Amino acid sequence: MxxxxxxxxxxxxxxxxxxxxxxxxxxxxxxxxSLGIHEMCFRVLEKEIVSLCGPNGSGKSTLIEHLxxxxxxxxxxxxxxxxxxxxxxxxxxxxxxxxxxxxxxxxFAPTVLDDVMFGPINMGLSLEAARSAAMDALxxxxxxxxxxxxxxxxxxxxxxxxxIAGVLAMKPKVIAMDEPTSxxxxxxAEMVEKIILGLKNEHGISIVVATHDMDMAAxxxxxxxxxxGGSIIAEGKPxxxxxxxxxxxxxGLKQPGVVQIYEDIARSSGISIENRPITVDELVxxxxxxxx
Amino acid sequence: MSQLxxxxxxxxxxxxxxxxxxxxxxxxxxxxxxxVLLLIIVFVATEKSLIMNVCLFLAVLFLYAVSGLPIKxxxxxxxxxLIFVLSLVIILMWNEPGRALFTINIPLMPLTLTDxxxxxxxxxxFKSLATVTYSxxxxxxxxxxxxxxxxxRVFPSPIDxxxxxxxxxxxxxxxxxxxxxxxxxxxxGGLLKSALKQxxxxxxxxxxxxxxSYDRAERVNKAMEARGFSGxxxxxxxxxxxSLIESIALLMTTVFVLYLIWFVKAPF
Numbered sequence: 241m242x243x244x245x246x247x248x249x250x251x252x253x254x255x256x257x258x259x260x261x262x263x264x265x266x267x268x269x270x271x272x273x274s275l276g277i278h279e280m281c282f283r284v285l286e287k288e289i290v291s292l293c294g295p296n297g298s299g300k301s302t303l304i305e306h307l308x309x310x311x312x313x314x315x316x317x318x319x320x321x322x323x324x325x326x327x328x329x330x331x332x333x334x335x336x337x338x339x340x341x342x343x344x345x346x347x348f349a350p351t352v353l354d355d356v357m358f359g360p361i362n363m364g365l366s367l368e369a370a371r372s373a374a375m376d377a378l379x380x381x382x383x384x385x386x387x388x389x390x391x392x393x394x395x396x397x398x399x400x401x402x403x404i405a406g407v408l409a410m411k412p413k414v415i416a417m418d419e420p421t422s423x424x425x426x427x428x429a430e431m432v433e434k435i436i437l438g439l440k441n442e443h444g445i446s447i448v449v450a451t452h453d454m455d456m457a458a459x460x461x462x463x464x465x466x467x468x469g470g471s472i473i474a475e476g477k478p479x480x481x482x483x484x485x486x487x488x489x490x491x492g493l494k495q496p497g498v499v500q501i502y503e504d505i506a507r508s509s510g511i512s513i514e515n516r517p518i519t520v521d522e523l524v525x526x527x528x529x530x531x532x
Numbered sequence: 533m534s535q536l537x538x539x540x541x542x543x544x545x546x547x548x549x550x551x552x553x554x555x556x557x558x559x560x561x562x563x564x565x566x567x568v569l570l571l572i573i574v575f576v577a578t579e580k581s582l583i584m585n586v587c588l589f590l591a592v593l594f595l596y597a598v599s600g601l602p603i604k605x606x607x608x609x610x611x612x613x614l615i616f617v618l619s620l621v622i623i624l625m626w627n628e629p630g631r632a633l634f635t636i637n638i639p640l641m642p643l644t645l646t647d648x649x650x651x652x653x654x655x656x657x658f659k660s661l662a663t664v665t666y667s668x669x670x671x672x673x674x675x676x677x678x679x680x681x682x683x684x685r686v687f688p689s690p691i692d693x694x695x696x697x698x699x700x701x702x703x704x705x706x707x708x709x710x711x712x713x714x715x716x717x718x719x720x721g722g723l724l725k726s727a728l729k730q731x732x733x734x735x736x737x738x739x740x741x742x743x744x745s746y747d748r749a750e751r752v753n754k755a756m757e758a759r760g761f762s763g764x765x766x767x768x769x770x771x772x773x774x775s776l777i778e779s780i781a782l783l784m785t786t787v788f789v790l791y792l793i794w795f796v797k798a799p800f
Binding site: 305308310331333334337338340342344345346348349350351353354357358359361362363367370371388390392393406407410 | 547551676677679680696697699701703704748751752754755756757758759760761762765766767768769
């Protein structure tokens with residue numbers, strides 16, 4: 241069962257030993273008076289993929305910009321690696337990288353290699369060390385062949401890979417991605433999903449994904465946070481959150497395709513819902529077991 | 533840009549050739565090409581002879597052609613520099629001392645075009661075309677990352693930073709204008725519908741481009757700050773140096789140009 245609003249604030253605002261980021265009841269009001277996030281409690285643990293799921297304008301992107309220090313909360317606080325983010329802690333970008341929703345906003349250098357080297361150079365690395373870090377990052381996302389290309393002539397999928405490499409080259413503890421698969425064709429979307437899983441499993445990096453792609457969130461996430469009206473109204477394991485149809489509908493979201501299919505099959509066949517599959521593999525296994 | 537006019541240099545096409553790097557001129561060091569440009573500028577600034585400037589233009593045009601660059605496009609692009617030069621000399625060319633060719637009788641101020649006035653127009657036209665042609669050949673055979681590093685090394689901050697930041701966003705802004713033009717045309721709009729609509733459309737495009745560019749600039753700045761940008765962007769590409777053969781050729785060309793400027797007196 242998903243943890244609902246009142247409980248989740250208490251739960252998420254409790255400090256955990258292995259947490260990297262802690263957002264403590266943060267609110268942010270934009271200069272035009274609109275509320276970005278409100279009493280937001282959120283945390284990122286070591287080596288986990290946490291998805292922020294919510295409709296457009298729910299506050300996902302605003303929260304992500306707080307994680308990197310691009311925005312400062314109007315009230316409440318953000319703590320990264322045990323240090324409270326304020327004007328004295330301006331190096332937060334070294335620990336938390338952000339991959340922006342629009343790749344064109346992120347890629348500005350004349351070549352891919354120059355762009356990926358940008359972060360490492362800002363970290364104080366020598367040109368040779370930065371070049372080496374950039375090439376390693378490009379290799380990690382399978383984009384080393386693009387090193388000499390101009391960003392303007394890359395496809396949407398290639399641009400996204402380069403954006404991820406640009407952040408990975410700084411070797412952050414956490415990478416926050418804003419709609420990482422939006423505007424991508426299925427093949428590139430799958431590639432990005434694999435990279436996200438690889439970043440966690442092979443590089444030990446925690447990933448925060450802001451998305452309204454419920455299918456992707458179901459496939460990759462260790463934890464789901466439902467964002468609505470600038471706050472997290474529920475959080476839990478994918479199998480808990482995605483089987484709570486009422487919660488998702490209330491939040492302006494839909495269940496992942498696998499869950500919808502499984503519930504329809506279970507309903508029409510009169511089978512009770514037990515295993516709660518959330519991926520295609522789990523669904524196939526569950527249905528096969530039921531038949532046997 | 534192709535959506536606006538075929539007479540405005542197409543940045544995408546220029547970049548295509550510069551990245552393709554198939555011509556022999558692409559293999560010449562960017563520094564050598566830059567120094568040749570400097571020589572051309574010195575030549576056109578000091579040499580007043582029409583014949584000499586026509587020769588320079590023909591030499592540069594030959595270089596452009598043998599580099600495999602598109603000649604037809606070049607002639608389309610000449611419209612802009614020609615308009616620019618003619619708009620300047622149209623006032624200066626009258627009443628120059630020399631043999632009168634014809635006179636326009638305007639009350640109080642008759643305008644006479646002399647042979648020297650005409651020579652001045654032609655000389656300035658060929659000077660500008662030679663410089664434009666070589667600059668385009670330079671642009672179309674040199675990768676942008678080489679350019680950016682050269683500018684980073686040669687120019688002081690913040691001029692270098694402005695250039696480094698602006699180039700990529702020229703593409704984005706042009707794409708934005710292209711998209712807006714397509715959107716306007718898809719709903720019956722068009723630049724040549726009528727003089728009134730045209731000016732209104734230009735104003736709308738200009739306004740929208742400004743607003744969207746500002747919005748985009750803010751997002752780009754945010755993305756740069758997210759990776760630790762603190763006001764200084766470093767261009768790090770290694771630019772191929774001037775080879776020994778190029779050094780010798782450059783030295784000989786410089787001597788030849790100086791000889792032409794100082795010792796050769798053409799009839800006109």
